[in-house]
Amino acid sequence: MMSNRTLIAGNWKMNGDRAALAELGRIVAAQPNLSARCDLLICPPAILLSEAVTIAGSSVAIGGQDCHADPSGAHTGDIAAEMLADIGVTHVLVGHSERRADHGESDAVVRAKALAAWRAGLVAIVCIGETEDERSAGQTLDILGRQLAGSLPDGVTAASTVVAYEPVWAIGTGKTATVADVEEAHAFIRTTLTARFGAAIGCAVRILYGGSVKPSNAAELLGVRNVDGALVGGASLKADDFIAICQNAPQH
Numbered sequence: 590m591m592s593n594r595t596l597i598a599g600n601w602k603m604n605g606d607r608a609a610l611a612e613l614g615r616i617v618a619a620q621p622n623l624s625a626r627c628d629l630l631i632c633p634p635a636i637l638l639s640e641a642v643t644i645a646g647s648s649v650a651i652g653g654q655d656c657h658a659d660p661s662g663a664h665t666g667d668i669a670a671e672m673l674a675d676i677g678v679t680h681v682l683v684g685h686s687e688r689r690a691d692h693g694e695s696d697a698v699v700r701a702k703a704l705a706a707w708r709a710g711l712v713a714i715v716c717i718g719e720t721e722d723e724r725s726a727g728q729t730l731d732i733l734g735r736q737l738a739g740s741l742p743d744g745v746t747a748a749s750t751v752v753a754y755e756p757v758w759a760i761g762t763g764k765t766a767t768v769a770d771v772e773e774a775h776a777f778i779r780t781t782l783t784a785r786f787g788a789a790i791g792c793a794v795r796i797l798y799g800g801s802v803k804p805s806n807a808a809e810l811l812g813v814r815n816v817d818g819a820l821v822g823g824a825s826l827k828a829d830d831f832i833a834i835c836q837n838a839p840q841h
């Protein structure tokens with residue numbers, strides 16, 4: 590089977606100020622040496638997106654961390670996918686576990702946001718993952734199946750959609766899933782995508798792993814079957830760490 594091109598995505602979450610954009614500048618400078626290995630994406634806080642797009646040019650893609658489902662309207666504090674596209678943003682995370690937990694986003698809301706991303710011409714990075722309690726109860730694959738069914742709209746293509754598997758208990762905890770856990774979850778996601786969208790699309794949609802990815806574990810995690818890249822939180826805040834993760838992407 591042909592492997593998909595690796596995508597290494599950084600999610601800065603609610604971290605970083607204008608000075609932190611210097612880290613993005615360093616990633617941009619390193620990109621020519623990384624382009625044989627992977628595509629690069631950085632998702633800074635919304636307030637930095639415009640400047641980030643300018644700094645990134647065509648070498649690093651810039652993504653939002655969330656969008657509203659509607660194209661405009663009375664939604665104080667929210668940002669439409671169209672607004673992201675308008676300033677040159679090309680990707681958006683939807684359904685991150687922190688959005689699901691902090692803002693009560695259901696699968697139906699996440700699905701509406703993915704549709705909004707497509708409507709605006711953005712790539713939707715749809716995030717799923719089980720909690721520690723769900724894993725302990727042996728419900729991991731049930732939860733992933735339910736999230737995939739509810740969060741992914743019909744009409745997924747490899748160009749429009751990326752799936753990110755982020756076990757909630759591995760986010761920001763330093764705990765990473767074992768290779769066997771990651772392999773099992775990614776194989777399940779692949780099978781689910783293939784069953785619903787057909788083999789060609791199901792195999793071509795990139796599936797990222799996220800949860801305490803760092804330079805020291807990147808090679809192992811990125812080497813797992815059906816792992817097409819990483820969604821990196823804490824380690825994406827420092828250019829050196831992010832670049833080191835990219836250097837561990839397998840060269841296909």
Ligand SMILES: O=C(CO)COP(=O)(O)O
Nearest residue numbers: 600760761800801822823
């Ligand atoms: O949630 C994540 C990325 O979206 C992962 O965060 P950490 O890499 O900090 O665990």
